Amino acid sequence: MAPSVMAYTTQTEGNIESLLGAIDRRSSETPLGSSRLKILLAEDNVINQKLAVKLLERKGHQVVVAGDGKEALEKLDQSDFDLVLMDVQMPELDGLQATVEIRQRERKTLQHIPIIALTAHAMKGDRERCLEAGMDDYIAKPINAPVLYQTIDTTVARLAQRSVALELIAQDRLQSVPPEQIA
Numbered sequence: 001m002a003p004s005v006m007a008y009t010t011q012t013e014g015n016i017e018s019l020l021g022a023i024d025r026r027s028s029e030t031p032l033g034s035s036r037l038k039i040l041l042a043e044d045n046v047i048n049q050k051l052a053v054k055l056l057e058r059k060g061h062q063v064v065v066a067g068d069g070k071e072a073l074e075k076l077d078q079s080d081f082d083l084v085l086m087d088v089q090m091p092e093l094d095g096l097q098a099t100v101e102i103r104q105r106e107r108k109t110l111q112h113i114p115i116i117a118l119t120a121h122a123m124k125g126d127r128e129r130c131l132e133a134g135m136d137d138y139i140a141k142p143i144n145a146p147v148l149y150q151t152i153d154t155t156v157a158r159l160a161q162r163s164v165a166l167e168l169i170a171q172d173r174l175q176s177v178p179p180e181q182i183a
Contacts, residue, residue, distance in 0.1 A: 035156065036060040037082040042072035042098065043118065044090040048141075052085065052118075055145055069098030076102065081113060083156060088119035088130065095119070096133040103134035112163075114155045118143065 039061050043049045053063045064079070066072035070093040072084065084102070086095040093101075099115050106112055114137075117130040122140040130138045137155045139148060 038062045040064050040066060040072060040075055040081040040084045042066045042069060042084060042090065042095060043087045044068055055148065059149060069093030069095055072098050073101055083152060084113055084115045085118050086115050088117055088121055099133045099135050112159065114159050116151055116155055
């Protein structure tokens with residue numbers, strides 16, 4: 001069984017390195033492909049932030065941290081990201097509310113950024129609430145590193161396939177329009 005991380009918020013910074021070392025020794029992580037992502041991590045707990053950043057950077061990802069949903073929205077306005085890891089319970093604006101806002105904004109741009117919930121909520125119905133809010137996937141805390149990596153890979157691949165399919169549909173529709181109607 002692979003070790004879980006983000007389990008204990010009382011870990012000190014010095015213990016993060018030893019915890020990560022244990023993960024490296026005990027887990028059978030499948031390495032990510034060559035895809036390096038720019039990830040927005042929306043997480044209010046500083047220890048969880050540091051741990052998640054280290055795990056993601058070890059896989060070559062660039063990580064930007066937001067301490068709550070409001071700050072996540074601001075960072076999304078300032079920069080483009082490939083993926084958002086969104087804690088559900090945060091002060092100011094929680095992850096569900098932030099996701100709803102992101103999806104409303106996307107209706108104007110026809111873009112879709114993958115959002116994966118990170119939450120200690122593992123009760124029946126919590127996953128469904130996250131998906132109903134517009135999140136693309138869900139990871140329960142404590143985070144299992146291989147599950148985190150696999151969920152990121154699967155979510156990004158699924159949305160890339162969807163994007164290609166939509167592009168092909170758009171091209172097909174465009175080809176069926178007479179040239180004189182294209183302005």
